[in-house]
Amino acid sequence: xxxxxxxxxxxxxTRGQQVTLRCSPKSGHxxxxxxxxxxxxxxxxxxxxxxxxxxxxxxxxxxFSGHQFPxxxxxxxxxxxxxxxxxxxxxxxxxxxLDATNEKLFFGSGTQLSVL
Amino acid sequence: DAKTTQPNSMESNEExxxxxxxxxxxxxxxxxxxxxxxxxxxxxxxxxxxxxxNVNNRMASLAxxxxxxxxxxxxxxxxxxxxxxxxxxxxxRFRSSARQLTFGSGTQLTVLx
Numbered sequence: 001x002x003x004x005x006x007x008x009x010x011x012x013x014t015r016g017q018q019v020t021l022r023c024s025p026k027s028g029h030x031x032x033x034x035x036x037x038x039x040x041x042x043x044x045x046x047x048x049x050x051x052x053x054x055x056x057x058x059x060x061x062x063x064f065s066g067h068q069f070p071x072x073x074x075x076x077x078x079x080x081x082x083x084x085x086x087x088x089x090x091x092x093x094x095x096x097x098l099d100a101t102n103e104k105l106f107f108g109s110g111t112q113l114s115v116l
Numbered sequence: 117d118a119k120t121t122q123p124n125s126m127e128s129n130e131e132x133x134x135x136x137x138x139x140x141x142x143x144x145x146x147x148x149x150x151x152x153x154x155x156x157x158x159x160x161x162x163x164x165x166x167x168x169x170n171v172n173n174r175m176a177s178l179a180x181x182x183x184x185x186x187x188x189x190x191x192x193x194x195x196x197x198x199x200x201x202x203x204x205x206x207x208x209r210f211r212s213s214a215r216q217l218t219f220g221s222g223t224q225l226t227v228l229x
Contacts, residue, residue, distance in 0.1 A: 004159070031215075033215075033216065035217075035219075041221065042219030042220055042221055043160065043217070043219050044219070045217065045218065048216060056213075056215055056216055090159045091159075092159070092217075099209055100209065101148040101150075101207045101209040102148075103215070105152075105162065105217060106162070107158075107159025107160050109157065109158050109159050
């Protein structure tokens with residue numbers, strides 16, 4: 001089992017550019033969530049995708065958008081990059097349960113984005 | 117939403133037990149207590165969760181106070197590989213936010229050889 005895989009592992013962009021990050025969920029998982037982790041802080045929830053639709057969204061601007069494909073993989077897009085977008089972007093997958101509190105999230109190792 | 121409070125850092129000696137505390141004095145009756153940890157250069161990983169009763173699994177034990185206002189993650193025999201940031205997280209089963217994890221700053225555990 002490959003677990004959650006993310007690509008690329010590192011990325012350098014300049015202000016104003018656009019970036020796309022990719023995530024393949026753990027086998028058997030149908031839900032993908034994205035988190036942003038600034039240096040020295042805990043991860044912050046961006047949004048969650050299930051059945052190819054955005055189901056929940058955290059406090060992030062519309063510059064952050066995503067997509068989920070029929071094979072459950074997902075992309076995170078960030079437009080008009082700002083210096084403050086520099087962070088580790090984590091993808092987490094889970095198998096959606098009726099009782100969300102019993103869902104276990106499995107995280108990838110993340111994509112380190114640097115905006116210069 | 118109820119909040120959690122954890123010490124910023126703790127130290128432990130290798131092969132000794134570690135007790136990581138978490139305070140959640142405003143916890144609701146439907147909040148589950150979850151623990152995740154983040155090893156260096158990795159994403160967080162699930163450790164354990166519970167509601168009221170103490171819980172055990174192969175990684176750790178979770179001791180929940182009778183009034184549920186605090187909990188303790190217990191690593192029975194710390195190894196160097198347990199050095200990580202440990203996060204205590206509440207998830208309310210009746211809130212839509214239960215499907216997302218709200219991380220605080222966590223506790224940085226250092227294991228000394």
